[in-house]
Amino acid sequence: MPFKRKSRGRSKGSKGSSTLVQCVNCGSMVPRDKAKKSTRRVSFVEPQLAKELRQKGTFLASWVDTKYYCISCAVHRGIVKVRAEDERHTRYRRRR
Numbered sequence: 001m002p003f004k005r006k007s008r009g010r011s012k013g014s015k016g017s018s019t020l021v022q023c024v025n026c027g028s029m030v031p032r033d034k035a036k037k038s039t040r041r042v043s044f045v046e047p048q049l050a051k052e053l054r055q056k057g058t059f060l061a062s063w064v065d066t067k068y069y070c071i072s073c074a075v076h077r078g079i080v081k082v083r084a085e086d087e088r089h090t091r092y093r094r095r096r
Helices: 047-056 071-077
Strands: 020-022 029-031 036-043 062-069
Touching: 062 071
Parallel strands: none
Antiparallel strands: 020 029, 036 062
């Protein structure tokens, strides 16, 4: 059966099965290598106040917030863009 993408939409290679993660938006279980990961740094302090505190020499703790989205939710939220059909099917072509 033909397939749309060379990777079949995953980044697992020849690993076998991968662990499942839960989509933050809809709650569906998605393989970790297929899910789209969104990371950002989060701080308790407002940016304006943080700028003043850093000038005084204060260390401000922050943590990395990681969220996983299924493909349909990632497209809906704009994390992944929908590509045109001619861009979608491009693959490596052999030269003769």
